[in-house]
Amino acid sequence: MSAGEGYAKPLPTVTHEDREFWAAAREHRFVLPQCRACGNVWFPPYASCPSCLSFNRGWTEASGRGTVWGFTIMRQPYIGSFEPELPYNVVLVELEEGPMVYSNLIGIDNADIACGLAVEAVFEDATAEITLIKFRPV
Ligand SMILES: [Zn+2]
Structure with missing residues (x-):
């Protein structure tokens, strides 16, 4: 099935910031970005930590x-x-x-x-x- 086929409602546009989130969701896993510098967990998955602004981002299973x-x-x-x-x-x-x-x-x-x-x-x-x-x- 191509993107959106058979699904009438708006769909998210996957970006470089949230690609890993959507890939995990496709596998029925819920992951959240986690800062490797300060440990903060946030959503939505911006590229940098909203707490310390580090771009050293990992992922954690929610x-x-x-x-x-x-x-x-x-x-x-x-x-x-x-x-x-x-x-x-x-x-x-x-x-x-x-x-x-x-x-x-x-x-x-x-x-x-x-x-x-x-x-x-x-x-x-x-x-x-x-x-x-x-x-x-x-
Ligand atoms: Zn941080």
Whole structure:
């Protein structure tokens, strides 16, 4: 399957900064950039450490566990390809390792989503190249 074939929603553009992240996601692994100078872990995967600005970046396996820090329910079709899924949720998950990640929560009614809810990562193969990381209640 070529990029985007059969998948109507927007897909991320892979860059030199996040290529390793998307490659790991394709293998259903959740990795986070980690600074080899100070140990900081961050997301999204910028090339340099937002704490000490070092470019000496490695990768660490994330547990995939976190808690819902905030969320909203989308009820308007701001992006046309999302219209069939209305109303859908957008959550901000605070990972066990500290960084925050925007995603969607699956396997739960929108009315049951609450801040502090324990969640874990799941992998959605959008295309042959792109696997999205979503979350579900633990
Ligand atoms: Zn650092």
